[in-house]
Every structure is written in structure tokens, then in C-alpha cells.
Amino acid sequence: MxxxxxxxxxxxxxxxxxxxxxxxxxxxxxxxxxxxxxxxxxxxxxxxxxxxxxxxxxxxIRASNVYWGFVEAMKGYYNTLTKIHTGIMSDYVYWYIGVLVVIIILIGVGK
Amino acid sequence: MNIIDHAPALLVAIPLFTAFLYQFIYYITHKNIRYLATVALGINWILGISMAFHVFSSGPISYVFGASSPGLSLPSGYHFPIRIIFEADGMSAFMALIGTTVSFVGALYSESFAKRYSELSKYFSLLLLLTAGLLGMVLTGDLFNFFVFFEITSLASVTLAAYRTYRKESVEAGFKYMLISTVSSLLILVAVGILYGEYGALNIAKVASMIQYTLLDKVALALFVTSLAMKAGSVPMHFWTPDTYGEAPAPITAMLVSASQASLYGLFRVVFTLYGLKISTLTVGWIIIILGVLSMFIGVTMAIIQKDIKRLMAYHAISQTGYMLLGVGVGLATFGTDAFLKYGFTAMKGGIYHIINHAFYKGLLFLTAGAIFYRTKTRNLNEMGGLAHTMKYTTIFFMIGAAAIAGLPPFNGFASKLLIYESVFKFNPVLSIIAMMVSILTLASFVKVFYSAFLGPKRIKDGKEFKEVPPNMVIAMGILALLIVIFGIFPGFVINNIVEPTARALSSPLLYISTILGKM
Incomplete structure (x- = not known):
């Protein structure tokens, strides 16, 4: 138990x-x-x-600064990631369509 | 007459009826009876538990609307189910158990939390509609019916997310949620239309028994997978999640987590049951695994840099969804092979166990965030501190929730993650290592929240200390905290009596089909 x-x-x-x-x-x-x-x-x-x-x-230490070193070390990664998170609704749909196309291709060519 | 025979229909009918009753009473008396929703959803909770344990011990039950007997799916002379049918197998009952628990807790918490809102009767009616929608999604055995309940859930969720219309961010969040809900439901309808055009049936069991996995079926499958993964908050279609979870009132956010899990259920139902007899398990399994790994990693790394407590928790919700996708994805990728028996089934059990654990600890964490907002009127972690001095219950509940989500023993998150780590390691060690690393980052993130919100000197605002929240809110959080502890301390009981029957049901498409169509 x-x-x-x-x-x-x-x-x-x-x-x-x-x-x-x-x-x-x-x-x-x-x-x-x-x-x-x-x-x-x-x-x-x-x-x-x-x-x-x-x-x-x-x-x-303010919450924004708690992991300052970690965020600084990962600056490149975070710059890319925050750029992707635009908050613009049409981008949300573009991502959806992009993933849909990839999945259709993968499932289509899969056995 | 056994009430359990009617439970699948009653679980939807009770909140639906109460939603309209609420408006009717308000129209007549102009009074808000706040506890009405709690009482109705309390009854639903008991019914949900009873039905779940009946199904786990005795097998699936079906409910045929309009038939002379609830279990009569094929009237004499018919070889085709012609009516709308609800089917509660282990997986549906498991999801209903989650939905009824979280909705009851959400209503109880809302009694105090939402007291200050205008148009309170509408708030509770929408909360009840949301419950009816998400329970309908997990109980229906009909594809078009699934779409209808998906729409009901989305409409109620959108309105509740945008409920505080005096905040422009809330309206924006509601609008974003409406957009992605509309896109996904529209394409689910297209997928349902494709299958109906091909097979002339909408009953899941019937379509599953006939499916051929043609090119059109594959297109429909891709539409289902993408749309339901987006509604479950999977990366890279997760962008709406922090916006909506962040702005919705806290008890509604806890329920939105369950609504997202209902979409996750839809995804698993489609791949295991609807397409289960013909699907390319390796391809689709790997698609789900990749979505899971991306969700885990990107969710947690984005969470670490947030300073808004609810957005931070929303990113963690994305990350935790990744664990469920990973566990069940590994189960699917190995389905039908020896590996399924060796470790695939254990991975599935881990993923499924994580669904219920996540509903409880993430629900609790959102409620603690709501309690903090209720008193401090801010969600900004930079402006918080010292709450442990005066909000002792909230602090303890937060610690339980945070320890559970980070996978610290002996809480429930540890048990499900252990199953995932060990079984996924056998499948692919790299995936398991990523999952463990994500857990460490989750812990780091919640240490930051704990430090920022609860530690430090006592804060005073307008000459007053931040008091503990009202008893209703404490009790609601306490129920979830208690469930987290019980599910953590008795993992063997939970696995044997809840999780294993659920995993067996999900991995047995023939059992689901034969409940409606008889032995094949």
C-alpha cells in the first residue's frame, strides 16, 4: 500500500x-x-x-536578481527565447500552422 | 435503479442544471447564493469518486441517451450505435475524478475569493458550465459531442479568463484564449468531418473499429494531435498559456489546468483508442515525446526568469505537461512491442499518475498565488516578502505544492516522476536526464518564489499586516494539500487502484470498442 x-x-x-x-x-x-x-x-x-x-x-535580493548569474550565462538562449514570445496573436497561429504542417508530413511519411 | 449506471450523464447534468438554476434564482430573488455551486459540485465530487472506483473495479460503463436502458448501445436489429453515448472506461473515470475534485475545490475557494466581483451569479454559472464542459469532454463516446463539449469548455473559460473586464490585460488574455480555442476547435471539427465522411459514424468505438489509416485519416490525426496539443499548452504552441493562466482569477486558473488536461485526455484517447488499432505507434509516439521534451525544458527555463508569480506558475504548468507527454509518449512509441511490457507500460503509468498529481499540486499552487494576490494585491514577486510571518497556512500549503512539483519525496510528484525517470531511462537515457534536470530547475524556480514571497521581514501596507485568507480559501487549499500528501505517502495504493486500471484502459482499445459494439 x-x-x-x-x-x-x-x-x-x-x-x-x-x-x-x-x-x-x-x-x-x-x-x-x-x-x-x-x-x-x-x-x-x-x-x-x-x-x-x-x-x-x-x-x-529582489526576485528578478535571484538567478542573475544563471540568466547572464544563458543570455544567448534567453535572447532567442524571449524574441519568440512576442505576445502577438498572429504569431501564435503561425506556430500552430507550422507545427501542423510538420506533423502532417511526419505522420504522412511514417509507416 | 443503480445511480452509478446514470453517473456519466449526471456528472454533466448536475453542473449544467445548476448553472441555469443559479441564473433563475438570481432573476427571481436578486440574491447570490454562493454556496449553491459548492454544494452541487460537492455532490458531483462524491459521484465522480463513486463512479471512478466502480469503473476501476468492475470495468467500463456506457450511458446511451434516450435508450430504454442506459447500457443498451445496440438496440435489437442494429449493428450500429445510433444514439449519443457516453462511455466511462478507466481513463474517462480517472479524468472525471480529477475534474470533479478540482471544480469542487475551485467553487469552494471562489466563495470568498470572488466575493468582491460584480455579476457574481454569472461567475458561478460560468464556473459550472466550465465544469460541465470539461466533464463532458472526458466522458463522451461521440466525436461530434466531444467537439460540442470542447466548445462549451472554451467559451466558459474565455469568459472567465476575461472576467475582470476592468483590467485590459484580462480582456487581452481572454481574447487570445478565444483565438486559439476557435482555431483548434475549428480544425478538430474538420478532423471529425473527415472521419464522418469516410466512415459515416461519429461514435468513437464504431469509428475505431473501422479505421483504415488512409492518407485522409492521417491528415485528421495530425489535426487532432496539433489542436489538442495546443489546447494542452504544449511547446511550441504554448504562448497563450502564461497570458491566460496569468490573468484568469486564481480558482479559474486551477480549473483551466484541468480543462487543459481534458484536451490532453482527448489527445491520448485519439492516439490510443480512435487510431489505436492501426496507428504508426513509433512515429506518433516520438512526435508526442518531442513535444513533451520541448515543453519540459522551454517551460521551466522560461519560468525561472519570470517575476509575475502566476506567469511563473503558468510556465511550470507547460513544463509539467511535458512530463505527461513524455511518459505516455514512450508508452505509445513502444506499444505493441516487448518493450511495452518491459518499460513502456511503466512510463505510461508514470505519465498518467503525473496527470492527477499535477492537477492537485498545480491547482494548489495557483490557489496559493491567488491567496497572496487576495491580500497583497500584487503578483509581482519583487514587491512581496515576509508573508510567512502572518499567512502561515498559505505558506505551509505553498511549501507542500512546491515540494510536490519539484519532485521532492515524500510528496506525490516524486512518485510519478520516479516512474517516468526509471522507465524512460530504459527507452532513451538522454530523455530521462533532461527530465531530471528539469526537476532541478523547477526546484530552483520555486525556491525563488518561496524566498521572494514568504521570507524576509514582515511587510505592512497602509498600516496593516497581511492577514491569513478567509477559512473557505484555507479549506480549499487544505483539501488539495491533503490529497498531495496522501498520494505521496501511499503510492502503492494509488498505483494499484487508480493508475494501473487507468493505464490498462487506455492501452486496451479493444475493451473500449467492445463495451459499445460487443465482442469483436
Missing amino acids: KTLVTGFGLWNPLVWIVAFIVIYIGIKFLESHGREDIERDGDIVLPFTSGNYMDEEALR
Whole structure:
């Protein structure tokens, strides 16, 4: 009932859940043995901002910039892709007709 | 009289009747009874579940309109089905299960979400018409009837997508959806006309039993495949999807996902049942696989760069449709060979399992996007943040939906993707690797949404915090979240009792035909 047999292996979510609980208990155990005098909002965070005090809002990265590096690396791909997404309705129909022609040819010549 | 015998007709009749009842009551009383749609679709949900499990355990049922008995497809002396017939085999029942679930949740959510809209009675009537249309599409056993329900679904969807007429973007989205719906339905009608001209029949089982795979049949097949793939949102005919999904009200978007899946059902029904006895499985299978891979990859990469939460999710809907096309496409490409038994059938099961999983988690994600919009009045991720402080339920539901779509265990998306990865790897390792890579990118994309919308300092607008959404909306999201968890934790049960009977039904055209025409 809980086990998924794929034909190549199997997967039981209960094992995952049990593992998850065990790991959680382990983390909580380690945490309970840590120092209690750390001020999470105090000077300890400053090394991450080169010693400058910054409010939390200023530290946030905007959604548009979250994967800046990835998008920059794939610039060529994205330039092509965004050009295709014109938003013009006649283009939508051109694509449809183009695909239809290709599929007619493929099915027509297929056995 | 057993009510299940009448279930295929009732599933369409209940929302259709309630849609008109809604207008009638409003005309008489000038009051909007918002819960009427929820009650009607709740009854439909129960009926959908009952019918599905009856079909999964006892085999297909048919409903003949106007016959002395609902199962009498061939009156004495006839060798030809002459009436409109609904046929609920495993695949139809499976799709009806999805349609009834999502429409009930959509109506429940709309009770609060749509409260501020004008002409509320029309909103709910259209929602009910949309439900009737999509259930009709998956239950009918008649080609022309399929076209009619396709039109009903499209018209209701277009009107609902453009419902907020005060937004020019909504009107544009509705217009775009109307254009592609009209083009695709027109060409589906041409395809139906070709088959009717050749075989003189409209009943799917009857046409399937006679089909010869002539050049004209091939043209009709190409028209079916292209039109239905476009309505399912497959790349490179997906351009309408972000426009329409992005602008439609959130509960309607969740239902539009199911409407697109009804088109996907149409595609699978055509290739496996209507043409199943004669089709070139390898050619058409590969066409579906290529559409699937393109959808997966282009959908997810376009999603990553979006900043509008609903457009981002719409691109993910395209990407997830790719998984379904890939799984079922591999099933078709290997159909009738030894490979089908070795891994093709497992790929099909993965694709089919993914259909129901996608309906639930994508529905949930669109509802969470709606909840965010309901409170913040923006869909721009750059303007959000800190919602986890005050919208705790929405946050938890989003996390469940996001984990499921990214294929993280133990949620339902993982189980169906695992089946697809392993079986498709046997067919072609490159396809499987692409599918896994797409999952990683999906996770990355939803991490961005989670970070942007829910993390960070608490935001205050006009001196007020963003409160949690009303209980109706929370319950609606909760139902889908619960289903995601159940479908993830009990994959063996879902596979054995729901997915496998569905895959067997889809891959057995003779069973579908013989239900109407008797043993061949």
C-alpha cells in the first residue's frame, strides 16, 4: 500500500519519513548541546556584511536578481527565447500552422 | 435503479442544471447564493469518486441517451450505435475524478475569493458550465459531442479568463484564449468531418473499429494531435498559456489546468483508442515525446526568469505537461512491442499518475498565488516578502505544492516522476536526464518564489499586516494539500487502484470498442 514498485526498484515513503524524523531529532540534540549565550541578531551577523549595520530589507535580493548569474550565462538562449514570445496573436497561429504542417508530413511519411 | 449506471450523464447534468438554476434564482430573488455551486459540485465530487472506483473495479460503463436502458448501445436489429453515448472506461473515470475534485475545490475557494466581483451569479454559472464542459469532454463516446463539449469548455473559460473586464490585460488574455480555442476547435471539427465522411459514424468505438489509416485519416490525426496539443499548452504552441493562466482569477486558473488536461485526455484517447488499432505507434509516439521534451525544458527555463508569480506558475504548468507527454509518449512509441511490457507500460503509468498529481499540486499552487494576490494585491514577486510571518497556512500549503512539483519525496510528484525517470531511462537515457534536470530547475524556480514571497521581514501596507485568507480559501487549499500528501505517502495504493486500471484502459482499445459494439 505504501510501497511503490517501479519495475526497476522500489520506493517506500515511510522509510524517508522515519529518516527525516531521526535527522530532525539529531539536529535538535546537537542544538541542545550548543552555547545558549549567542545573540542571533547581535554582532555575530556583522562579519557577513563587512562589519556594516544594514537593515534586513536592504539585505534582500529582489526576485528578478535571484538567478542573475544563471540568466547572464544563458543570455544567448534567453535572447532567442524571449524574441519568440512576442505576445502577438498572429504569431501564435503561425506556430500552430507550422507545427501542423510538420506533423502532417511526419505522420504522412511514417509507416 | 443503480445511480452509478446514470453517473456519466449526471456528472454533466448536475453542473449544467445548476448553472441555469443559479441564473433563475438570481432573476427571481436578486440574491447570490454562493454556496449553491459548492454544494452541487460537492455532490458531483462524491459521484465522480463513486463512479471512478466502480469503473476501476468492475470495468467500463456506457450511458446511451434516450435508450430504454442506459447500457443498451445496440438496440435489437442494429449493428450500429445510433444514439449519443457516453462511455466511462478507466481513463474517462480517472479524468472525471480529477475534474470533479478540482471544480469542487475551485467553487469552494471562489466563495470568498470572488466575493468582491460584480455579476457574481454569472461567475458561478460560468464556473459550472466550465465544469460541465470539461466533464463532458472526458466522458463522451461521440466525436461530434466531444467537439460540442470542447466548445462549451472554451467559451466558459474565455469568459472567465476575461472576467475582470476592468483590467485590459484580462480582456487581452481572454481574447487570445478565444483565438486559439476557435482555431483548434475549428480544425478538430474538420478532423471529425473527415472521419464522418469516410466512415459515416461519429461514435468513437464504431469509428475505431473501422479505421483504415488512409492518407485522409492521417491528415485528421495530425489535426487532432496539433489542436489538442495546443489546447494542452504544449511547446511550441504554448504562448497563450502564461497570458491566460496569468490573468484568469486564481480558482479559474486551477480549473483551466484541468480543462487543459481534458484536451490532453482527448489527445491520448485519439492516439490510443480512435487510431489505436492501426496507428504508426513509433512515429506518433516520438512526435508526442518531442513535444513533451520541448515543453519540459522551454517551460521551466522560461519560468525561472519570470517575476509575475502566476506567469511563473503558468510556465511550470507547460513544463509539467511535458512530463505527461513524455511518459505516455514512450508508452505509445513502444506499444505493441516487448518493450511495452518491459518499460513502456511503466512510463505510461508514470505519465498518467503525473496527470492527477499535477492537477492537485498545480491547482494548489495557483490557489496559493491567488491567496497572496487576495491580500497583497500584487503578483509581482519583487514587491512581496515576509508573508510567512502572518499567512502561515498559505505558506505551509505553498511549501507542500512546491515540494510536490519539484519532485521532492515524500510528496506525490516524486512518485510519478520516479516512474517516468526509471522507465524512460530504459527507452532513451538522454530523455530521462533532461527530465531530471528539469526537476532541478523547477526546484530552483520555486525556491525563488518561496524566498521572494514568504521570507524576509514582515511587510505592512497602509498600516496593516497581511492577514491569513478567509477559512473557505484555507479549506480549499487544505483539501488539495491533503490529497498531495496522501498520494505521496501511499503510492502503492494509488498505483494499484487508480493508475494501473487507468493505464490498462487506455492501452486496451479493444475493451473500449467492445463495451459499445460487443465482442469483436
